[in-house]
Amino acid sequence: MTRTIYYVASTLDGFIADQQHSLDWLIKQDIDQHGAMNYNEFIAGVGAVLMxxxxxxxxxRHQTEWPYTQPSWVFTHRDLTGVDGADIRFTSAPVVEVHAEAVEAANGQDVWVVGGGDLAGQFADAGLLDEIVVSYAPVTLGAGAPLLPRRLDLRLRETARNEAFVAARYDVLATGDRGR
Ligand SMILES: NC(=O)c1ccc[n+]([C@@H]2O[C@H](COP(=O)([O-])OP(=O)(O)OC[C@H]3O[C@@H](n4cnc5c(N)ncnc54)[C@H](OP(=O)(O)O)[C@@H]3O)[C@@H](O)[C@H]2O)c1
Known part of the structure; x- marks a missing residue:
């Protein structure tokens, strides 16, 4: 069954990019590409991408080639330019509508909410976010793009170390599940 997953790397103080949208703090960290909760294993189960x-x-700005073979939706109010040969769909439609399209396109695989944090929050607001996988880097930034600026209850399902990172997998609890 399709799950909608926010898979992301964060600083210890809950930022996914610095104030200039730099990920230098992340890219410099050691990671085992075959280790716990690694990206390759995750992306193999993803059938649609949202960002x-x-x-x-x-x-x-940072990738010479578009990294995803999956159909990808980009939320924007602007007229952004796509990438030749890539299935990228720019949208400002309601998240519920786009999610339904993404689930259909994923054909039983998972839907990945890449970020940012508020977009993941919009899916959570609509009750559409099932899981969060966070790899915490050993760094604090003090400010930046927030991991998930919402008030949510989560259930911790798994933790692991991958080199510099502490990785944690959480279920997002529906309102009715909270406190159980
Ligand atoms: N550490 C990680 O693993 C990780 C993962 C993902 C991203 N990042 C980084 O984190 C930063 C995230 O930036 P961000 O917080 O600004 O978030 P973002 O979601 O990447 O971008 C925000 C923009 O998305 C558009 N948008 C969001 N919701 C929309 C909606 N419902 N309808 C239409 N458009 C919508 C708006 O763009 P318009 O201006 O076009 O309206 C909004 O200004 C980036 O630097 C990114 O590279 C890091």
């Missing part, structure tokens, strides 16, 4: 405009723009 906000700032995340898309970061990818365009």
């Amino acid at each position: 906000g405009a700032a995340t898309y723009e970061w990818l365009r």
Whole structure:
């Protein structure tokens, strides 16, 4: 069954990028590509990708090729330019509508909410976020793009160390599950 997962790396103090949208603090960390909760294992189970405009723009600035073969939706109110040969759909439609399209396209695989944090929060607000996987880097920034600026209850399902990172997997609890 399709799960909607926010898989992300964060600082210890809950930021996913610095105030200039830099990920230098993240890229310099040691990680085992075959280790616990690694990206390759995760992306193999993903059938559709969702992200906000700032995340898309970061990818365009830093990656020579579009990294995803999956259909990808980019939330924006602007007229952004796509990538030749890539299935990228720019949208400002309600998250519930886009989510339904993404689930259908994923065809039983998972839907990945890449970020940012508020977009993941919009899916949580709509009751559509099932799981959060966070790899915490050993760094604090004091300010930046927030991990998940919402008040949510989560259930910790798994923890592991991957080199410099502490990785944690959480279920997002529906309102009715809280306190159980
Ligand atoms: N550490 C990690 O693992 C990780 C993961 C993902 C991202 N990042 C980084 O974190 C930063 C995230 O930036 P961010 O917090 O600004 O978030 P973002 O979600 O990437 O971008 C925010 C923008 O997305 C658009 N947007 C969001 N919700 C929308 C909606 N419902 N409808 C239409 N458009 C919508 C708006 O763009 P418009 O201005 O076009 O309206 C908004 O300004 C980036 O630097 C990214 O590279 C890090």
